[in-house]
Amino acid sequence: MARGEGPVLTSVTAAYLQRNLRPQVRSITVHPPGIVYQKPYGTGDPDLAGFDNQTTPDRKLAQAAQNAQQGGSGSPSLGRRTYHKGLQTIMWRADDENDDELTFEVQYRREGETTWKVLRKDLQEPILVWDTTTVPNGTYFVKIVASDARSNAAGNALTGGLESATFEIDNTPPEFRIGSVRLDGPRTVVTFDVTDDHSPIQMVEYSGDGQRWVPVFPTDGIADSRTEHYVVTLVDPVGPRGLTLRATDSMNNVATTQVSAPSGR
Known part of the structure; x- marks a missing residue:
């Protein structure tokens, strides 16, 4: 170093811990x-035959890149x-926002309850x-809780959650x-009610042969409640196999019953 010349700073390297942000x-x-x-059919690297550890850093990076192309945790690939x-x-x-690896816990509760129950943990x-x-x-209701614990030390990991709107299970x-099965001249009249404890009645049908189904409308004209009243008037006589009634509620639950021909025919 020549006389009069001082030291020269050419570069600075600093290490820092990025502030962890809560997953959303x-x-x-x-x-x-x-x-x-x-x-769907797999589009990433297939598992390697005879290789137990399919989660090496290189393969994790390849999978992460594939997930990023598909939208990460935002849009699962579906078949x-x-x-x-x-x-x-x-x-x-x-x-x-830190691009941390997320895992998910799914919780649920029934309306009127205050305690959330765990349905699944550690979903990826x-x-x-x-x-x-x-x-x-x-x-x-269901609640989704996202955690970034896999990418952070125990004291720095954060979670974020969201509750769903209500939905029905039935x-x-x-x-x-x-109610009754009676003769009215040459016709047969069948009256009955269809009830459901939880969901509205969606459709009622009848069949004399189990193959051709005829829709029936309730007496108020529209099936939209959990109890509906029906009157079916048949011009043709009820056959020896009887009349089959089938009801479907709005959750696609189906019930059937059999009605025999009225006595006296």
């Missing part, structure tokens, strides 16, 4: 009862839509299919209450 659950979608989705009675699909959209995808036949009929079919 932006929205929750509760699909109609019974609507489920098949898993073909189908129907399965008793199942309820719940999806949500969540993000983290923003979708859950719930077998609702495991709980009583009623009005329910897996019990309607009930028939047969």
